[in-house]
Amino acid sequence: MSLIPAAACNFTQYLPSPPSHSAVRFSVKFTVSCCSVSSPVTVVNGNVDLKAMERNEIRLGLPSKGRMASDTLDLLKDCQLSVRQPNPRQYVADIPQLSNVEVWFQRPKDIVKKLVSGDLDLGIVGLDTLSEYGQGNEDLILVHDALAYGDCRLSLAIPKYGIFEKINSMKELAEMPQWTAEKPLRVATGFTYLGPKFLKESGLQHVEFSTADGALEAAPAMGIADAIVDLVSSGTTLKENNLKEIEGGVLLESQAVLVASKKSLLQREGFLDITHEILERFEAHLRALGQFTVVANMRGNSTEEVAERILSQPSLSGLQGPTISPVFRRSDSGVKADYYAIVICVPKKLLYKSVQQLRAIGGSGVLVSPLTYIFDEETPRWRELLSKLGL
Numbered sequence: 001m002s003l004i005p006a007a008a009c010n011f012t013q014y015l016p017s018p019p020s021h022s023a024v025r026f027s028v029k030f031t032v033s034c035c036s037v038s039s040p041v042t043v044v045n046g047n048v049d050l051k052a053m054e055r056n057e058i059r060l061g062l063p064s065k066g067r068m069a070s071d072t073l074d075l076l077k078d079c080q081l082s083v084r085q086p087n088p089r090q091y092v093a094d095i096p097q098l099s100n101v102e103v104w105f106q107r108p109k110d111i112v113k114k115l116v117s118g119d120l121d122l123g124i125v126g127l128d129t130l131s132e133y134g135q136g137n138e139d140l141i142l143v144h145d146a147l148a149y150g151d152c153r154l155s156l157a158i159p160k161y162g163i164f165e166k167i168n169s170m171k172e173l174a175e176m177p178q179w180t181a182e183k184p185l186r187v188a189t190g191f192t193y194l195g196p197k198f199l200k201e202s203g204l205q206h207v208e209f210s211t212a213d214g215a216l217e218a219a220p221a222m223g224i225a226d227a228i229v230d231l232v233s234s235g236t237t238l239k240e241n242n243l244k245e246i247e248g249g250v251l252l253e254s255q256a257v258l259v260a261s262k263k264s265l266l267q268r269e270g271f272l273d274i275t276h277e278i279l280e281r282f283e284a285h286l287r288a289l290g291q292f293t294v295v296a297n298m299r300g301n302s303t304e305e306v307a308e309r310i311l312s313q314p315s316l317s318g319l320q321g322p323t324i325s326p327v328f329r330r331s332d333s334g335v336k337a338d339y340y341a342i343v344i345c346v347p348k349k350l351l352y353k354s355v356q357q358l359r360a361i362g363g364s365g366v367l368v369s370p371l372t373y374i375f376d377e378e379t380p381r382w383r384e385l386l387s388k389l390g391l
Contacts, residue, residue: 057102058264058271061111061123064091068108068256071149072124075256078372079281098274109133112259115140121264121271122278128154128231128254132191141265141388143279144258144381148286151233154191156198156249158227159220160242170248173227174203184208188216188225191251195229198251217241258282265389279382284373290348291371294355296363297327297339306340313357318344319374345371 062083063069073083076095083103085093093103104120111123112133124147134140158164158173167173179185184206189195192209199207212219217237219225229251232238238245258278264271300306303324310322322344326337342363346354355366 056100056269058100058122058268058274059102059104059120060095061104061106061114061120061125063108063111063125064105065107068126068150069105072256075147075149075282075285079278079285081278081281098277100270101274112140115259115261118261118263120261121268122258122260122275124256124258126150126152126254127257128152128191128194128252130257130259131252131254132194134259135193139262141260141262141385142257143260143275143385144282146286147256147258147282148289150254150256152231152254153250154194154229154252154254155232155245156187156227156229156251157217157232157238157243157245160244164226167246169246170202173246179204179206181206185227186210186225187227187229188212188219189229190216191229194251198229202248217243262389265385275385276379276382279385280375280379281373283379283381284375287374287376288371291374292346292348292351293369293371294344294346294351294358295367295369296342296358297365298342298362299338300340300362301338303340306342309361310342310344310358313354313361315346315350315354315357316344318346345374 062072076083081095081097083093083095085103085105091105093105095101095103104114106114106120108125108129109132111120111125112130114120115123116134116137116139122143127145130140130142156170158167163176163178164173167176173185185199185204186208187195187199188210190211192211196207196209210225212224215237216225216228216230218241219228220243221241228243231254232245235245260275265275298306298309300309303326306324307322310316310324316322322342324340324342327339327341328335328337329339344354351368355368358366
């Protein structure tokens with residue numbers, strides 16, 4: 001039995017070259033930080049004693065800095081799950097609407113690592129980070145794969161000039177005769193798992209990977225690398241540095257995702273219910289994004305006759321069809337219903353076209369308001385999650 005001390009250490013590990021039929025070699029620098037803990041963690045035969053790490057709280061990991069952090073907090077706020085952080089210097093917070101949930105602000109890659117280790121139960125990160133540091137770990141389950149922010153792609157880029165000027169696809173890159181065991185294609189990247197995996201699968205036999213500090217886009221111009229594998233949003237930075245993406249060179253399309261520990265979902269009391277609530281709030285809000293409620297009055301003889309007119313227009317069908325109800329007016333002959341109120345849901349991109357169509361068939365007094373939530377009878381992703389858990 002031994003104890004893990006509070007310490008920090010750095011070491012560089014060079015991975016040996018694979019056999020010649022798959023000659024991919026690269027060097028990676030790993031940094032390991034061991035945080036001091038209030039009580040030591042017991043290690044038995046090299047395995048962490050989980051009894052010493054038991055806890056009752058459910059832990060949610062959120063990005064601590066940058067655009068991903070602010071967008072994540074905005075999403076939670078929009079779903080009525082605002083994070084309460086009395087002291088911005090603290091890494092722990094809570095969400096008043098979710099009992100027994102601790103929020104831990106961490107670097108995205110640490111969120112993934114701590115989900116694997118069991119120190120976190122649920123987390124929000126980019127799919128690129130999850131794929132790079134999760135490395136296909138079976139305990140990591142995607143609860144929601146499209147949170148509608150943090151969009152980017154992990155892509156390979158090469159110079160527009162020199163020997164690469166006429167290279168426009170991964171196939172052409174792999175067939176270049178320049179790459180040999182003595183002179184491999186040099187690739188700079190921070191993605192030391194996804195990068196080698198992708199290029200090996202793309203047929204490149206002779207590749208050397210390295211990491212570089214700062215902006216990777218400068219590496220080819222400085223002669224440090226022939227190509228880079230990095231995250232791309234608009235592609236403007238690549239163009240400004242005379243780099244180009246090529247056909248078949250996208251490793252991964254990424255955005256923010258919600259990921260959970262399978263063990264926690266199955267074993268931690270109350271966690272499945274909390275996950276269900278978060279998922280339903282996310283789904284309802286995201287489904288409502290870019291949708292508007294349109295209300296109008298229309299003269300007609302019956303609900304069926306008004307419905308026929310509305311459904312004759314392709315932009316007015318709504319989610320499942322229009323809601324139509326009589327509008328009662330007082331007249332000399334008494335109360336009558338010769339107008340009908342219609343309510344439909346319209347996508348933002350079709351809003352003006354829908355209003356025009358509505359007017360064309362007799363609609364008036366058109367009111368438009370944004371939607372906040374659209375709750376389904378049952379959240380599809382919840383059924384998928386239960387299936388993954390075998391429940």
